[in-house]
Amino acid sequence: MNLKDIKTPAYVCEEEKLIKNLELLKYVGEKSGAKVLCALKGFAFSPAMPYIDKYLNGATCSGLYEAKYAHEFIKNGEIHTYSPAFKDEDIDEVLKISNHIVFNSFNQWIKFKDKALTSNVECGLRVNPESSFSPTDAYNPCGKFSRLGITRLNFKEEFLDGISGLHFHALCEESSESLEKVLNKFENLFGEFLPKMKWVNFGGGHHITRKDYNVGLLMELIKNFKDKYRLEVYIEPGEAVGWQTGYLVASVLDIVENGKKIAILDVSAEAHMPDTVLMPYRPEVRYENKNGKYGYLLGGNTCLAGDIVGLAANDSDYFFDKELKIGDRIIFEDQIHYTIVKNTTFNGVKLPDLVMVDRDNNVIKKVNFGYKEYRDRN
Numbered sequence: 001m002n003l004k005d006i007k008t009p010a011y012v013c014e015e016e017k018l019i020k021n022l023e024l025l026k027y028v029g030e031k032s033g034a035k036v037l038c039a040l041k042g043f044a045f046s047p048a049m050p051y052i053d054k055y056l057n058g059a060t061c062s063g064l065y066e067a068k069y070a071h072e073f074i075k076n077g078e079i080h081t082y083s084p085a086f087k088d089e090d091i092d093e094v095l096k097i098s099n100h101i102v103f104n105s106f107n108q109w110i111k112f113k114d115k116a117l118t119s120n121v122e123c124g125l126r127v128n129p130e131s132s133f134s135p136t137d138a139y140n141p142c143g144k145f146s147r148l149g150i151t152r153l154n155f156k157e158e159f160l161d162g163i164s165g166l167h168f169h170a171l172c173e174e175s176s177e178s179l180e181k182v183l184n185k186f187e188n189l190f191g192e193f194l195p196k197m198k199w200v201n202f203g204g205g206h207h208i209t210r211k212d213y214n215v216g217l218l219m220e221l222i223k224n225f226k227d228k229y230r231l232e233v234y235i236e237p238g239e240a241v242g243w244q245t246g247y248l249v250a251s252v253l254d255i256v257e258n259g260k261k262i263a264i265l266d267v268s269a270e271a272h273m274p275d276t277v278l279m280p281y282r283p284e285v286r287y288e289n290k291n292g293k294y295g296y297l298l299g300g301n302t303c304l305a306g307d308i309v310g311l312a313a314n315d316s317d318y319f320f321d322k323e324l325k326i327g328d329r330i331i332f333e334d335q336i337h338y339t340i341v342k343n344t345t346f347n348g349v350k351l352p353d354l355v356m357v358d359r360d361n362n363v364i365k366k367v368n369f370g371y372k373e374y375r376d377r378n
């Protein structure tokens with residue numbers, strides 16, 4: 001298949017790159033003794049789920065629907081479910097399909113304790129280690145007034161009966177050096193409770209598949225921790241699973257001029273690349289050349305004036321060696337994690353299709369979207 005043959009818009013995941021990430025994550029798990037779960041919050045892509053099932057130890061879910069999804073796609077691994085607050089109407093099903101459930105407060109634990117202890121599930125509590133190196137407040141689970149996890153001040157030893165593990169999640173696109181610092185803080189605050197525990201979950205945010213990530217240090221931290229406390233360790237990366245495994249491909253629909261040349265695409269920054277707006281960051285475009293002669297703004301096909309790629313990051317001029325033409329493809333790199341899971345049909349724009357391709361660009365699997373997705377949710 002040629003790129004030209006992909007109907008746009010589409011998120012295209014490259015099998016070979018996904019497998020490379022999964023092999024590294026599996027290696028980390030096997031060498032360190034940790035169990036590695038895929039965080040569906042960051043990476044849920046149905047054509048990729050058989051690979052997740054094959055290489056990793058299961059999935060981590062934020063509530064009932066992600067747990068149902070894991071239950072449908074994960075045949076071999078464990079299902080762990082955490083939610084800032086579980087609802088009465090959801091809890092029975094969550095308990096039925098999960099192997100671990102993690103509560104965010106003692107209120108929630110006490111409320112659901114009897115049900116949880118009569119089902120076949122391990123119960124844990126999320127704690128807040130009050131230490132993080134997140135790049136931005138929106139992604140800092142340990143920031144001021146955070147609702148995520150129990151602080152040491154609110155931790156109640158007298159209610160630990162029935163709790164078999166502790167969970168913390170404090171990182172976002174972080175190094176293992178950051179984990180080391182957070183882990184120190186976690187041990188200082190909660191170490192005294194660990195002899196009572198069977199497992200600790202180090203959460204996500206470990207950027208393991210990034211080129212310069214110190215995998216050796218991560219494995220050492222896990223091994224030492226396991227030896228010291230004699231318990232099971234879990235990590236649950238999301239971004240690291242989908243990191244640099246594919247792209248979002250768009251077509252140029254029109255080119256207009258108003259002080260600058262503006263290409264209008266059949267994708268939307270707002271609807272299809274939401275983290276470029278929230279983080280914010282400027283996505284890379286294939287064949288872009290900063291010294292190219294032809295500059296363009298890349299605009300979404302919505303009526304939102306600010307739906308310009310890179311605008312939120314104050315860096316929206318894209319340059320190319322050749323003039324863009326109507327019908328050209330624009331390829332936004334690394335748009336597989338935190339895109340599909342967050343996209344919307346804002347303004348009635350079409351959800352990009354999901355495509356999995358092999359190393360020769362043959363389509364292995366494809367999921368199409370259309371009008372139905374818009375109608376059903378509006």
Ligand SMILES: *Cc1c(COP(=O)(O)O)cnc(C)c1O
Nearest residue numbers: 039042169203204205237238239
């Ligand atoms: C978001 C999240 C993860 C995954 O984080 P990544 O940055 O995608 O690795 C794991 N666990 C919890 C509780 C989360 O909220």
